[in-house]
Every structure is written in C-alpha cells, then in structure tokens.
Amino acid sequence: MKKIVFRADDAGSSEGANIAILRTVREGVVRNVGVMAPGPALSSAAELLRDLEGVNLGLHVTLNAEWDRVKWGPVLPAAEVPSLVEVDGSFTSEPATLKERGFSVDEAMAEVAAQLAKLRESGLRIDYLDEHMGVGWIGLVDRLEEFCSKKGLVFARRVPFLEGSQTQDVSALLETISAASDAPHVVVAHPGSDVDPTMRQFTLGGMQPGEVLRERAQDRRVLTDPRLVDAVRQGRILSMTYREAAQ
Template sequence: MIRLLLRGDDFGGSLSANQAIAEACEHGLLKNVSVMAPGPYLEQGALLLADCKEICFGMHITMNAEWDRVKWKPVLPANQVPSLIDEQGYFLAHPSLMGKVNLEEAIAETLAQYNRLREVGFRISYVDEHMFFSYSVKGYAEWLDAWCRREGLINFHRYFRPLPRAAEAAAGSPAETVDLAQIYLSDHRQDIQSAPEGLYTVILHPGLDSEEMRQFGNAEISGEQIAAERDAERRMLLVPDLATFYSQYDVTSVRYDELEERN
C-alpha cells in the first residue's frame, strides 16, 4: 500500500491559489493545506476553508519572497526583523541570501506567523518551510524541531520522503498545445506504479491560469509558465481518473494528523 501526503502549498498567497486549492479540497483528494501567514489573501482564504474539518492545515513558514513582481513582508514590523528584509521592507529573494539572518529574529517572525494564522481561525497541525529555507539560518532547524514538540505540532521533516520520479518531469509552455494536466497525471501514475510501498510526500501548488498568477515569475521562470503549470496541477487533482487509479493501486491520500494518531 502507498500512502500519500498530498499537500497544497501557498494558500493565502494569491486569490488564484486560494480558489484552486479550495476547489481541489472539495473533490476530496487534497487533504493538507499549507497556509502563508504573510500572504495578502490570508483572510479571504480563512473565509473559504478555515472551518473545514476535512482539511489538515499547516503553517507554511515564509521567510523569503522569490518573485520579481509579487513580494511578501514579515508579519512583524520591519524594525523588529531587519535582517530578514531588503531595502524595500520585503523578504529576501532566496534562501541563499539569508546567511546573515539573525536567529532570534527568525524565531520571532515564526511565532508571529503562527499567532496570525490562529487569529484568523486556522487550526494548525503541522509546519513546513517555504523553499526549505532553514538550511540558511544556523540553529533554526534545531529550534523548530524543539518548538514543534513543545507545541504538539508536526514537523514536516519527520515524514518528508518525496515520491521517487519514474518519469522525467514535463516541461510545459503556454504556447504548447499539449494538455499539461494529462502529462502530469501520466507521470504521476508512472511514479506510483514504480514506487515501493510506503509513505510519500507530494508537494503541489494548485493555481489558476489567470492574469494574477501571471504576475508571478522571475529570471528563471516566466509568469506565463508558472500560471500554466499551477493550473495543470489543479486540473490533475480534479480528474476523476485519478481517484479511480488510486483505488486500483491501493493508494491512500492521508492527513498529517492522521499519521500522529496512528503512532
């Protein structure tokens, strides 16, 4: 049997992500949603999903803002976390730029993000990291693990085991006529069929192919490609054949908090 922690990241980061993730959750396969406290649409996301007891919510700890035109600021005032921000007050663009981040400031911002999520109504069961930034902040990973244990939260690292790739990842382009959702579905099926029994994490970023999502992007990837790929992930989760395939191959979509209950 294969168990999958299907996780939808960046909830609260855009209206397009909020709508796409909510739609995927309604179809029943996506059961874990990681929420960005600094996201500009956090409150709108809370109105959509915070009361949904079928979803396991996590804190998507955000300490960087990687896009050129879409940026996030800390929850805390800038004068309390100066090492986390650039000259405009936004998070630094990439974890590789965070080598001089002050550990105490990173801890303070983490706690502020956690409190903010609870203030708007989210019941947080697990925590994970936007772009796996903790490697850049000395001592942060150790602190996070200890804090999760004290708070009764699940550190995603405890169960993080990516689903092995059997097929080469598809590289999509809005100019192509191929259906990226079908390509992603085919690749996912191959990955499942070749994987040994066990528990795996599949990180997804469902979105809409919208003008808003096309504002995302940087020198490495265009906003048009991001929008196309994230919309394809959304549509893949909605394809009825995916649930049928899971049933045929004894694949179960599980929640983080279900794993803790079994242990």
C-alpha cells in the same frame, strides 16, 4: 496500498491559488494545505479553509519572497526582524541570500511564532509546519523541530518526499506512486486557477508573465484528474493527512 500525503502549498499567495486549492480538496485528492501567513490573500484563504473537515492545515513558514513582481514581508514589523528583510521591508528573494548574508536565528523564530499566531487568529486550526522554499536548510531545522514540539505541530520533515514525483503529468505521477514503498510519502503541488491577475505576475529571472500561472493551473488539473481520484476511491492509494502519517 500506497500511502501518500498530498499537499497543496501557497494558500494565501493569491485569490486564484486559494480557489484552486479548495478545488483540489473538494474535487481531488488533497488533504493537506500549507498556508502563508504573510500572503496578500490570507484573509480569503482563511474564509475558504477554516471549516474544512478531514484536512490538515499547515504553517507554511515563509521567510522569502522569490518573485520579481510580487513581494511580501514579515508579519512582524520589519524593524523587529532587520536581518530578514530588504530596504523596502520585503523578504529577501532566496534562502541562500539569507545564508550568505547572515541572519538572526532568533529573529527568524520570532517571525515563525508570529506567523503561527496570525494563522490561529484567522480561525485556522494548524496541524503541521513546513517550509516555503525549504528555508530550514539555512540553519533552522533544529529550532523549527523544537518549535513544533512545543506547539503541538507535526514537523513536515518527518515524512519524506516521494522521490521523482511531479504534478504536471497524471500518468507519470501514478506510475511513480505505484513504484513507491508502502511507507507514507509526500507529494507537493502548487495549485493555481486558469485566470489569476496576481499569479500571472509571478515571474522570476527571464520568465514571462503567465508561465507560473499555467504550470500551477496544471497542478490543479492533475490533483483533480479522475484517474488519480479513482485510484484513491478504489483503494489503490490512501490519501493521508500529516497527523495520520506521523502516527
């Protein structure tokens, strides 16, 4: 039996993302959901997710706003975390920009704490911590791990990603899972809805509006595909939470 932590990221980024993620939990194989505290659709995410059973919710630490047309900023006032924001108060677009420009680790960790507090105040039970855009690499990993220890959270980096996994083709995903070792591995997706005015504006560089939307809608289809669901129901794949995998 292959042990997989199926994780759906970016809850709170849009209404359509929230609905799609809920579908991957109820109709599919997802048991872990990363929630963005600065996301513009956090309130609806909280309404949809707070009463789910058998699911781990995660603080999806967000210190960047990568899209050209849709931006978000810190939970804390921008004046309290000046090294993390642009002149308009939104987050910088890439972790690499923070690294190159220089930033305050203390400001970053204050924002992380504020994000956790906001999620908990929204009625969400937070079980683990992971990183939007893998932001920990810029010099935060040790502090994030220490933070998790203090707050009783699983640090997502403790469970490795499944190398070569992708969530655009269910046959390819099943093949990759079947070749994995018996140790727990993480498969990450970003589910989306077929129609979502906000996500349609998620563009980067030369992307056209709707490209990200179509890709993320396919993530949702794969995670709810009967072939993948049957593999879990038949016991060929064990869908795990982070807390289960970290034991």
